[in-house]
Amino acid sequence: MRAVVQRVSRAAVEVEGETVGSIGRGLLVLLGVGGEDTELDAVVLADKIAGLRVFPDEGGRMNRSVGEVGGSVLVVSQFTLLADLRRGRRPSFAGAADPVVAAPLVEAFAAVVVGAGIPVAMGRFGAHMDVDLVNEGPVTIVVEVIRGKLV
Secondary structure, eight states: OEEEEEEEEEEEEEETTEEEEEESSEEEEEEEOBTTOOHHHHHHHHHHHHTOOOEEOTTSOEEEOTTTTTOEEEEEEOGGGGOBOSSSSSOBOTTBOOHHHHHHHHHHHHHHHHHTTOOEEEOOTTSOOEEEEEEEEEEEEEEEEETTEEO
């Protein structure tokens, strides 16, 4: 399971012109689920992101988590994060999980974040989405979990 995490001052996701999820200050998480991923991967990744200290403290150092600053998380499923570019010029998405597997793992990820006391907004799984964000910093981090371990 792979995530691109961006610290944002605001972010929103639209489907067919309708805003389906939005947050103020917090984290935008673009979440890719692989075919081998499990609920354990979702739990480990969500726990790491919920506690990620990427917000500034009083001294300006990245020392606060999203929960500590009263922020929210916007989760957007993005199978293209699992693109395989090793052959040719067209990405292969064969490593991405089937939607029947991926959708519950995206929900499990979100549930762990909510369980940590952090408000969560969601994109719409499987839809064509337009994501609007203001990356604060900019701060962008890639996090990956394979077989329950951070890599």
